[in-house]
Amino acid sequence: MLFTKDDWGKALEELRKSTRILVPVKEGDLHTFQPLAEKGIPDWNYQNTRMSPKALVYPQSERMFEYSLGEGDANAHVLKESSKEYKPQAVVGIRPCDAHAFQIVKLNFDNPEFKDPWWVKRHDSTTFVGLGCNEPCSTCFCTSVGGGPFGKKGLDVILHDLGSRFLATSLTAKGEGFLAGLKGGQKAGEKDIAEAQEMEEWAGQKISGKIPTRQLKDKVVNQLFNAPFWEEVAFSCINCGTCTFLCPTCWCFDIQDEVLGKEGDRIRNWDSCMFPLFTLHGSGHNPRDKKTQRVRQRFMHKLKYYVDKYGNGVQCSGCGRCVRYCPVNIDIRQVCELMNNY
Amino acid sequence: MENPYLPYPVRIEDITVETEDRNLKTFKFVFLNPEDEVKFSYTPGQFAELSIAGKGEIPIGIASSPTEKGFVCFTVNKVGLVSSHLHNMKKGDLMGIRGPLGNWYPWDQMEGKNVVIVGGGFAFTTLRSSIIYMLHPENRPKFKDITVVYGARSPGMLLYKEELAQWEQRKDINMHITVDSTNDPKWKYNVGFVPAITEKKIASAEDAIAIVCGPPIMIKFTQPVLEKLGFSPERIILSLEMRMKCGIGICGRCNIGDKYVCKDGPVFSLAQLKTMPPEY
Numbered sequence: 332m333l334f335t336k337d338d339w340g341k342a343l344e345e346l347r348k349s350t351r352i353l354v355p356v357k358e359g360d361l362h363t364f365q366p367l368a369e370k371g372i373p374d375w376n377y378q379n380t381r382m383s384p385k386a387l388v389y390p391q392s393e394r395m396f397e398y399s400l401g402e403g404d405a406n407a408h409v410l411k412e413s414s415k416e417y418k419p420q421a422v423v424g425i426r427p428c429d430a431h432a433f434q435i436v437k438l439n440f441d442n443p444e445f446k447d448p449w450w451v452k453r454h455d456s457t458t459f460v461g462l463g464c465n466e467p468c469s470t471c472f473c474t475s476v477g478g479g480p481f482g483k484k485g486l487d488v489i490l491h492d493l494g495s496r497f498l499a500t501s502l503t504a505k506g507e508g509f510l511a512g513l514k515g516g517q518k519a520g521e522k523d524i525a526e527a528q529e530m531e532e533w534a535g536q537k538i539s540g541k542i543p544t545r546q547l548k549d550k551v552v553n554q555l556f557n558a559p560f561w562e563e564v565a566f567s568c569i570n571c572g573t574c575t576f577l578c579p580t581c582w583c584f585d586i587q588d589e590v591l592g593k594e595g596d597r598i599r600n601w602d603s604c605m606f607p608l609f610t611l612h613g614s615g616h617n618p619r620d621k622k623t624q625r626v627r628q629r630f631m632h633k634l635k636y637y638v639d640k641y642g643n644g645v646q647c648s649g650c651g652r653c654v655r656y657c658p659v660n661i662d663i664r665q666v667c668e669l670m671n672n673y
Numbered sequence: 674m675e676n677p678y679l680p681y682p683v684r685i686e687d688i689t690v691e692t693e694d695r696n697l698k699t700f701k702f703v704f705l706n707p708e709d710e711v712k713f714s715y716t717p718g719q720f721a722e723l724s725i726a727g728k729g730e731i732p733i734g735i736a737s738s739p740t741e742k743g744f745v746c747f748t749v750n751k752v753g754l755v756s757s758h759l760h761n762m763k764k765g766d767l768m769g770i771r772g773p774l775g776n777w778y779p780w781d782q783m784e785g786k787n788v789v790i791v792g793g794g795f796a797f798t799t800l801r802s803s804i805i806y807m808l809h810p811e812n813r814p815k816f817k818d819i820t821v822v823y824g825a826r827s828p829g830m831l832l833y834k835e836e837l838a839q840w841e842q843r844k845d846i847n848m849h850i851t852v853d854s855t856n857d858p859k860w861k862y863n864v865g866f867v868p869a870i871t872e873k874k875i876a877s878a879e880d881a882i883a884i885v886c887g888p889p890i891m892i893k894f895t896q897p898v899l900e901k902l903g904f905s906p907e908r909i910i911l912s913l914e915m916r917m918k919c920g921i922g923i924c925g926r927c928n929i930g931d932k933y934v935c936k937d938g939p940v941f942s943l944a945q946l947k948t949m950p951p952e953y
Contacts, residue, residue, distance in 0.1 A: 396679065398727070400726060400727050407767065444921070445923060445936075448678075552930050583924060584925070586678075586729065586730065586918045588726070590727045595727045597729075599924075610915070613731075613750075613756070618915070618929075619952065635931075636930055637931070
């Protein structure tokens with residue numbers, strides 16, 4: 332379907348009445364996904380959000396259960412699931428790398444043995460409408476990790492920005508339903524599709540970052556674990572956790588109880604393998620008490636353990652956030668090359 | 674969708690102080706809803722998350738045996754926020770149990786074989802579960818000789834003292850209880866560290882599987898003894914501990930390489946561990 336950008340805006344505005352629409356909005360110097368509202372004006376020319384959009388499915392802090400500690404209360408000390416709404420939502424304008432990340436993470440939250448009910452329900456109620464990247468960033472390396480500036484993994488609809496128009500192509504039944512609910516579109520012509528094709532090829536060539544990953548799966552895990560380069564890789568790391576915080580594929584969490592008066596909640600919060608408390612035993616023993624061990628864990632998890640466990644490539648979608656925002660310039664592309672070529 | 678994070682409500686039925694330092698207590702729980710006991714169907718070697726509203730959860734090995742009906746038991750060392758709070762709780766108090774979690778000792782492999790159990794200190798809990806399970810009249814014929822080496826720092830630090838004394842009297846289990854040292858003149862069992870007693874008392878590894886649970890230092894020195902006796906790494910079974918939260922392989926912290934101790938473990942053979950990064 333082809334939309335003028337004007338019509339696209341109007342169609343979303345109409346759909347907003349029945350579906351929660353999240354769009355990239357500029358706030359200060361940064362972009363974040365915000366509900367489309369009178370004031371929430373989408374900026375379709377953005378590059379990417381600083382924070383990954385993982386929080387749209389997996390909030391940084393989330394209530395799991397609630398309980399009463401009041402001795403007189405019926406059901407005191409018994410946990411009850413916190414009530415939540417799972418209204419249909421659509422993330423419109425998500426970059427293909429970030430949508431791919433949801434697909435990578437799904438294997439953890441939605442596996443044959445256990446399903447994380449909150450992640451699964453919110454993921455199932457979300458439609459992912461991707462905006463292909465005409466102008467990839469210098470730190471992007473999506474094409475090295477199974478994606479691309481117009482990659483379709485994890486998306487229900489993909490948009491091609493053709494200047495004054497959007498070409499919207501549905502990729503799943505969910506995406507078809509989404510487009511059927513939008514008014515004002517026209518059938519795309521052959522010329523438009525050809526233009527979009529050309530755009531894709533051009534963008535793909537613009538991705539300069541190429542990292543080798545093919546040999547990772549054949550490496551012996553303990554040889555990589557004992558490789559001599561970890562001290563050097565970790566030398567400058569200050570264990571700040573920025574990389575794991577911004578990463579769309581980092582999923583680790585902590586569970587904590589919070590009490591106010593006689594009411595309490597069990598809450599889960601994002602956590603990070605960069606912090607020593609992450610693995611500290613009650614006895615005081617800590618299997619990863621040194622920063623080199625923690626840095627190694629992060630890279631080994633993404634580039635070896637995940638690869639071995641799922642046979643689904645690396646646990647990285649190539650968004651480049653950790654490369655851009657690491658305060659000491661640790662670069663996953665270089666580490667991946669070291670591991671792949673070791 | 675079943676919520677795997679939701680604990681079953683339980684009531685504390687009984688509390689037993691196990692050790693002379695009063696740091697280890699056994700808690701006996703009864704499920705508030707009888708149908709939850711059926712859902713909590715477990716195998717010796719598994720663990721569960723003990724949940725206290727307002728405090729949090731701790732992963733603890735199940736000390737009771739599935740042959741014991743109507744309750745479940747956990748022996749808890751007082752170390753942190755949750756376990757300290759639990760130690761101050763009373764009979765009748767309400768809390769939660771989430772599980773059973775993790776894998777179990779390789780019962781299918783152990784059938785028809787000699788079983789050697791080596792335990793130290795307060796890591797004897799899932800071993801107690803295993804012994805009770807094997808000694809049950811329905812299960813005892815499935816195993817050949819059962820030999821147990823169990824040690825603690827002193828006589829007062831041994832867990833389950835009454836049961837140990839009963840097992841000492843039985844003909845269908847060979848008990849070798851030991852303490853690191855004692856000045857009790859009435860002490861009638863062994864004195865010496867677990868690895869030394871294991872070397873002295875275990876005659877052969879023939880047709881046998883060894884289960885080893887204890888502090889890291891005990892495991893470190895018992896391993897070469899067992900290997901010298903002829904136990905291959907496939908027949909040395911260990912149970913590991915790790916800081917855990919979710920208990921179902923999702924929250925990400927208890928990994929060793931690509932294995933999660935909570936879901937793929939806590940039970941691993943030495944052969945498996947040799948292929949995994951030594952990060953535990």
